[in-house]
Amino acid sequence: MTAPTARPAWLERPSLAGRIVKALAVAIILTLVVYPFLAVLSTSLATQGEISRKGGLVIWPDDPTLEAYRTIFSGGVVTKALVVSIGVTVLGTLASMVATIMMAYGLSRKDMIGGRPILLVALFTMLFSAGIIPNFLVVKQLGLLNSYASLVVPVLVSAFNLVVLRNFFVNIPQELIDSARIDGAGDLAILVRLVLPLSKAVLAVIALFYAVEYWNAFFHALLYLSDTSKWPLALILRAYVLQGQPTTGSMNAMSDSLPPQEGIQMAVVIVAVVPILLVYPFLQRYFTKGVLTGAIKG
């Protein structure tokens, strides 16, 4: 596991042809994943003149410019949407984590009275989901339409994340919990001082799941927010890039009726991707640590 080229004695020496094929396959896969991001990035850095001269295909910008980014950050729709998305993501992730931790910890005592039925209530929701229409009607009845809360409250706890976290809590050695209890700690103190510090890795992964979910949320916003001034970045992205329209209440540089320039469109895509790219490297090492695989298996 630790030595980079540990080969068991019974395993044949890999053939040269096999190694070349494998290396090629890996190189192609890496290219297929990475290239789209690079293409978007270089288009966002090119001038409109260069984009149209090259027929829309910019592999490397001759004359890189940040003009597109200056335009979208000069205030207006994209800036507003960015603030909305960041706010919903941060507050939503916090709320989801608190609710999920509370419920997962509450359900982690194996012989707890009522624990089994409550867990089943959550588990069953993985088997079915009440479609779009009934969910919409519930959100409407609760008066959540057109509020930012409609982006958070209806998806507050994911049954999957709950089960992953609960399984992790259940596997914390009972001796640790018992000794804390003998020292006089109550259930809440045990959660805060013992259980949470032991679960940092799995908490990080689950927080990433929630944050990505909130950041990318698009359909709920479309469904519940008819007021376009409240739209998060994902919906602005759809309006600008996929529908090629300047949205209502549009900003200075884009207020002409022409569809937004390709460079600006791609800059919006980059703005939507970068936060994920920034957080991902710090959290992905926990995947490889096996936290997740263990959790999924268990």
Next chain:
Amino acid sequence: MTDVRPIEADRTAGQPAPAEPQAPPVRRRTVWQRLRRDRTMLLLTVPGLLFFLVFHYVPLLGYVVAFQSYQPFLGFTQSPWVGLANFATTFGDPAFWSATLNTLKITLLQLVFFFPAPIALALLLNSMLSSKLRRFVQSVVYLPHFIGWVIIVSISQELLGGTGVVTHLLDAVGVHNADLTNNPAFFPFLVTLQVIWKNTGWGTIIYLAALVGIDQQLYEAAAVDGANRWRRLWHVTLPGLMPVTILLLILNLGSILSVGFEQILLQRDNVGADAGEVLDTYVYFHGIVDGQWGPSAAVGLVKGLIGTALILGANKLAHVLGQEGVYRR
């Protein structure tokens, strides 16, 4: 609050707790005592429980509109009951059958092309001897899973659309003006390609875990018996992956009628409803957009029931065939 609750005595029922020399004898707790002991834990579950009830179970009640001629201003209580008329309307609608057909087409393509992809990639990753390189490749291929559909569809239109790199490449080999993003015949393939790009890497996690779980001695024994690497793959590795593969197949069966709602909603207008409508978008456009609440809820209900029935049925089948399935019997 101050007394030490004898948790450990309860946990190791039958044996005395080792830490305390004078452990109290194990006794049955009354419900009241257990409630007292567990009250903090129970209280902690309340917000989450409320969430699940309000946003997962109450909406199920909302399915009554499938049997009503629902009028939003009248509400559930005042809207007239129409029996199964909504179902009749739906099943008589050619657009519904077209959407069903499109859904099944995409599901089938995904089953054939997407489902095996993570297995193949996991085998490739697993065969890489350098764990450093493997970890690097893993972190790259996991990444697309975290990119939202709006972004993926945007990128895909940039690359495959009229001015994209793929269009240029196709042009070079003699296929001119091929805009893959608005070609109705290509649409199911386009959707499948996007799913492969997004989820293949992430899908390897569960197979890699299963591969780690295969006993290395089996490989060694097979090698000693003269099995070459292909025979070891066939006789050791693939059987080792079987339980998790069947598990994922069963779970996929449950979602056979739901194919990437957000993904398709974003692209449906590029190819028109004939090629781009699937059941979920049908429900959305007829229900929320056109206000046909009853018939759309009927579709949603049928879809949900079929999905659940398929999961339970497939699970039963897995048990009959001697596999573990999603849950044990």
